[in-house]
Amino acid sequence: MKRPLRTLTCAAALGAAAFSVPAFAADHHGTESHQPNEAYATLIDRERNEIGHARFQQGPSGVLITIQLDTQNESAPGWHGVHLHMLGDCSNDDFTSSGGHINPSGHDHGLLNADGPDNADLPNIYVHEDGALRAQVFTDRVSLHGEYDAPALLDEDGSALVIHDNEDDHSTQPIGGAGARHVCGVIEASR
Ligand SMILES: [Cu+2]
The missing domain is CATH 1.20.5 (Single alpha-helices involved in coiled-coils or other helix-helix interfaces)
Structure with a gap:
């Protein structure tokens, strides 16, 4: 058996x-799906020198942003505010062509604001004495293509990553006292 x-x-x-x-x-x-799940931005200073780049990786719950600045750039050492601006346009001298913050939520600016944060808000990044910077930040308040109903970075008019002159205090309106824009990068789909 x-x-x-x-x-x-x-x-x-x-x-x-x-x-x-x-x-x-x-x-x-x-x-x-052949829709790219990554994007990148070449970062330029106000003299239009290429001084670094950023990589955007769409995950299941948010976008991981890796930012790199090369040495010898004109960024002052210290903390700098960094945001996602609503237009993929870094064409003018002071980068105001990139528009205001991506913010369809209508929330106030600031990661530490009780009425915030807006969709564009990110933690500060730190530039070292030699100008170099490596940072990763993560946000679920935007997406690359509209995933999980968050506004798309790669929408019709694009968007830009902007690094400001000063630190973002994460509460003051409209941009946390971060000052002028000194680095800009148009966010483009990776191929
Ligand atoms: Cu900004």
């Missing part, structure tokens, strides 16, 4: 494996 039972069990297991392998393979060769 034992031997035939074992044979049956074996055959059943093989049968299951034979069915599961093609199904697994089909999943991995099936249609995948």
